[in-house]
Amino acid sequence: MTGTNQxxxxxxxxxxGAAVEGIPTIDELKKTPGWPSLKRLxxxxxxxxxxIEEIPCDPCEAGCSLGAIKIGSPITxxxxxxxxxxxxxxxxxxxxxxxxxxxxxxNYTDDEALxxxxxxxxxxxxxxxxxSAVDRKGKKISRGKVVKIVNKSxxxxxxxxxxSIPKRYALVVRGISGPKGGLSRQNSSFKSGKSxxxxxxxxHPILGRQSPAKTLRIIVDGKKIKAxxxxxIIAALLSAGIRVxxxxxxxxxxxxxxxxxxxxxxxxxxxxxxxxxxxxxxxxEEGMVIETQYxxxxxx
Amino acid sequence: xxxxxxxxxxxGGIIGCSVAYYLAKKGVKVIVIExxxxxxxGASGANQGGCALQLFHxxxxxxxxxxxxxxxxxxxxxxxxxxxxNTGSLVCSVDEEQYPDMQKHLEKKRRQGINVQLIxxxxxxxxxxxxxxxxxxxxxxxxxxxxxxxxxxxGFAYAARxxxxxxxxxxxxxxxxxxxDRITSVVTDREKIGxxxxxxxxxxxxxxxxxMVGISIPVRPRRGQIIVTERLxxxxxxxxxxDADYLTTAFDLAAVEKSEDPRIRLGVAGxxxxxxTGNWTxxxxxxxxxxxxxxxxxxxxYLAKRAARxxxxxxxxxxxxxxxxxxxxxYVDGLPILSRLxxxxxxxxxxxxxxxxxxxxxITGKLISELITEKTTSISIDAFAFSRFKGxx
Amino acid sequence: xxxxxxxxxxxxHDIICRCEEITEREIRHAxxxxxxxxxxEVKRLTRAGMGLCxxxxxxLLVEKIISEETNRKxxxxxxxxxxxxxxxxxxxxxxxKEEKES
Numbered sequence: 001m002t003g004t005n006q007x008x009x010x011x012x013x014x015x016x017g018a019a020v021e022g023i024p025t026i027d028e029l030k031k032t033p034g035w036p037s038l039k040r041l042x043x044x045x046x047x048x049x050x051x052i053e054e055i056p057c058d059p060c061e062a063g064c065s066l067g068a069i070k071i072g073s074p075i076t077x078x079x080x081x082x083x084x085x086x087x088x089x090x091x092x093x094x095x096x097x098x099x100x101x102x103x104x105x106x107n108y109t110d111d112e113a114l115x116x117x118x119x120x121x122x123x124x125x126x127x128x129x130x131x132s133a134v135d136r137k138g139k140k141i142s143r144g145k146v147v148k149i150v151n152k153s154x155x156x157x158x159x160x161x162x163x164s165i166p167k168r169y170a171l172v173v174r175g176i177s178g179p180k181g182g183l184s185r186q187n188s189s190f191k192s193g194k195s196x197x198x199x200x201x202x203x204h205p206i207l208g209r210q211s212p213a214k215t216l217r218i219i220v221d222g223k224k225i226k227a228x229x230x231x232x233i234i235a236a237l238l239s240a241g242i243r244v245x246x247x248x249x250x251x252x253x254x255x256x257x258x259x260x261x262x263x264x265x266x267x268x269x270x271x272x273x274x275x276x277x278x279x280x281x282x283x284x285e286e287g288m289v290i291e292t293q294y295x296x297x298x299x300x
Numbered sequence: 301x302x303x304x305x306x307x308x309x310x311x312g313g314i315i316g317c318s319v320a321y322y323l324a325k326k327g328v329k330v331i332v333i334e335x336x337x338x339x340x341x342g343a344s345g346a347n348q349g350g351c352a353l354q355l356f357h358x359x360x361x362x363x364x365x366x367x368x369x370x371x372x373x374x375x376x377x378x379x380x381x382x383x384x385x386n387t388g389s390l391v392c393s394v395d396e397e398q399y400p401d402m403q404k405h406l407e408k409k410r411r412q413g414i415n416v417q418l419i420x421x422x423x424x425x426x427x428x429x430x431x432x433x434x435x436x437x438x439x440x441x442x443x444x445x446x447x448x449x450x451x452x453x454x455g456f457a458y459a460a461r462x463x464x465x466x467x468x469x470x471x472x473x474x475x476x477x478x479x480x481d482r483i484t485s486v487v488t489d490r491e492k493i494g495x496x497x498x499x500x501x502x503x504x505x506x507x508x509x510x511x512m513v514g515i516s517i518p519v520r521p522r523r524g525q526i527i528v529t530e531r532l533x534x535x536x537x538x539x540x541x542x543d544a545d546y547l548t549t550a551f552d553l554a555a556v557e558k559s560e561d562p563r564i565r566l567g568v569a570g571x572x573x574x575x576x577t578g579n580w581t582x583x584x585x586x587x588x589x590x591x592x593x594x595x596x597x598x599x600x601x602y603l604a605k606r607a608a609r610x611x612x613x614x615x616x617x618x619x620x621x622x623x624x625x626x627x628x629x630x631y632v633d634g635l636p637i638l639s640r641l642x643x644x645x646x647x648x649x650x651x652x653x654x655x656x657x658x659x660x661x662x663i664t665g666k667l668i669s670e671l672i673t674e675k676t677t678s679i680s681i682d683a684f685a686f687s688r689f690k691g692x693x
Numbered sequence: 694x695x696x697x698x699x700x701x702x703x704x705x706h707d708i709i710c711r712c713e714e715i716t717e718r719e720i721r722h723a724x725x726x727x728x729x730x731x732x733x734e735v736k737r738l739t740r741a742g743m744g745l746c747x748x749x750x751x752x753l754l755v756e757k758i759i760s761e762e763t764n765r766k767x768x769x770x771x772x773x774x775x776x777x778x779x780x781x782x783x784x785x786x787x788x789x790k791e792e793k794e795s
Contacts, residue, residue, distance in 0.1 A: 248714055249531065249578075249714070250713075250714040251706075251714055253714075255711075258711070258750075259750070262780070263746055263749045263750065264711060264712075264746050264749065264750045265712055265744070265745035265746045266711060268745070274616055276530050276618060276745060276781070295533075296530075296531045296532055296533050296578050297533075298533070337730060337731045337771055338729065338730060338731045338733065338734040339734070340734075340737065341733075345733075345737065450737040450738055451738065454727055454738060457727070458726065458727060467728075469730070527784070527787065529784070530745055530781065531745075577713075577740070579743075582784075595776075595777065600787055601787060601788060601789070603787075604784045604785075604787035604788035605788040607784060607788075608784060608785065608788055614784045615783065615784050615785035615788070616783055616784075616785065617783065617784055618745075618781035618782065618783055618784075619778060619781065619782055619783070619784055619787060620745060620747055620778070620781050621747060621776050621777075621778075622776055622777050622778060623776050
């Protein structure tokens with residue numbers, strides 16, 4: 001309906017701001033020293049640093065070899081963009097750990113702008129692919145086309161994508177939605193182990209290949225499970241598809257891994273006869289006997 | 301701001317709230333003043349919540365018995381469940397040398413009219429498999445029990461509030477004003493409360509309140525440390541188990557100070573209470589360390605070692621919290637002080653309960669309320685009179 | 694919006710303290726019934742924070758509930774007292790002798 005289209009365009013510029021939603025409005029961004037002037041935007045590609053948090057962080061300063069980004073002292077300063085020194089070369093984009101630096105080529109063509117942004121998802125799209133362009137909230141705004149993908153090793157696994165979009169969304173579009181086919185495409189690229197340990201990821205596209213480790217056997221509720229030496233009990237359980245570690249005392253509810261860092265005690269089980277052992281921080285041992293803990297468990 | 305009350309109770313612990321409740325029941329307008337941000341922040345909130353009748357001798361026994369009677373129906377009376385359970389208690393020894401003492405203890409209790417029985421070690425282990433091989437014999441009594449001390453404290457306060465009592469939190473008493481031998485008002489950092497009576501239920505801090513009316517109250521803080529364990533399945537027969545040494549550490553200060561055993565000198569004697577949730581609280585210790593509630597590794601080590609002797613399975617159990625509390629201990633004779641002074645004649649003292657505050661709270665509240673409204677008490681409290689401290693004032 | 698009794702009745706089972714399985718309803722009722730203002734008091738009367746994790750998971754949630762119920766900022770709520778041990782430790786380790794002791 002044409003009515004809705006009008007409204008959705010107006011809604012784009014009505015987000016409630018960083019303090020309320022965690023997402024800055026364009027007005028808030030325009031007040032930061034990392035935002036170039038309209039005059040400079042019209043001149044050619046230029047960096048836009050959408051950084052609003054005064055935190056101790058300065059990789060962008062070193063990330064620009066032309067010295068167009070300055071933080072100075074104290075380190076919590078917002079980055080200042082020298083729009084005259086900036087050539088829009090896009091090298092700084094992968095230096096920001098907050099993924100807050102973009103490069104905009106406003107007048108890429110007569111009716112298109114070119115937005116370059118960091119993209120850390122897999123699989124990467126291909127040049128020429130049609131994509132959905134999204135705003136800072138992740139909401140789809142328009143169609144776009146992938147023009148360039150740069151993924152050099154010095155970018156430390158933060159590829160930079162450049163997409164062409166209708167010019168009127170130049171200040172709004174900052175990313176693309178998940179690749180065609182979604183996350184399921186990622187799983188097929190993982191090399192999994194034998195069928196019994198289907199959930200194991202032995203070769204991860206980002207974390208790399210798992211180092212070889214001895215296979216141990218542990219017994220979980222009477223069943224033998226294979227485990228890797230050095231891993232935590234919870235990892236061995238998850239690889240075998242076991243997700244419930246215990247049942248609670250009061251409401252008999254199933255619990256499994258929650259925090260994973262040994263704090264919440266949701267994952268505790270009876271190990272070698274002793275209850276309340278945290279599975280997420282206890283390494284496996286050969287012949288370990290593990291049982292689902294019901295309530296308080298048995299005492300010895 | 302100026303206020304008026306019939307009675308001002310200083311201290312929002314279990315004694316203060318019990319006194320407030322019993323007074324409020326008689327239609328008295330009470331204001332309770334508490335210096336911390338909430339109630340039960342003194343010894344009332346740092347204990348195991350047990351009362352074993354067999355630990356008491358006269359004159360305190362004469363108070364403990366009726367107090368336990370009140371506990372049987374307290375939840376119904378105040379309209380709030382205090383988790384009272386009639387678990388009874390077991391005092392047992394892990395040393396052969398203590399066996400004759402167990403016999404003497406048994407006879408003494410029988411003479412005092414407490415229903416007790418002696419059970420030998422093997423039979424004890426049959427009835428309660430968690431007890432260890434070192435346990436020689438034990439004396440069991442079934443009249444005592446355990447309760448949730450926070451719920452008792454807040455329960456009394458809740459019932460008192462329903463009857464019109466007000467609780468002023470985060471207020472310290474700065475001054476107590478008097479006109480000759482009568483107190484006229486209590487001044488905090490925020491208001492002045494005109495009152496007819498002041499009840500000093502300030503526990504470990506009672507002496508500071510006493511100073512404000514020019515008297516020396518011989519109460520000092522006696523620290524007790526506790527280990528809390530994770531939950532375990534409930535014991536079958538006994539969930540309140542005491543070390544025979546407890547009779548010494550709790551009631552014989554001279555023996556504690558003279559002892560050659562460093563453990564006894566720190567006042568460490570086993571006291572094990574299993575709450576209805578399954579957690580064990582492992583006590584007890586007694587030492588004087590001013591007003592600090594920090595735990596010390598030395599005492600904790602003794603507590604853990606002693607616990608392992610009585611219930612060896614505790615060795616592989618996790619402790620999840622260590623804390624300490626300050627008992628209000630009367631260093632002259634170790635007995636509570638329940639008394640109305642002659643001068644000022646409207647100053648009432650209700651403190652010095654040491655390790656028996658939870659047990660004696662109901663009866664204390666009742667008797668103090670009688671002392672104020674009727675001048676005589678249904679049970680004699682002469683043994684706890686302030687006048688026994690001759691030469692102190 | 695602070696849930697009133699009617700809306701709380703529908704949300705019976707929002708667990709706040711995972712270790713002791715204490716629901717949001719129980720905590721709000723305790724705060725209202727006893728005029729509680731500190732995290733320590735809520736812990737003592739509801740058991741939220743007394744479980745194995747000693748409040749690591751629920752402390753901030755409880756403080757937020759107290760702040761809503763008593764109309765104060767979370768920064769004004771006195772946090773629950775922290776005590777050793779930093780993580781659960783077996784009684785046998787607490788009982789271990791030092792070399793110097795006999």
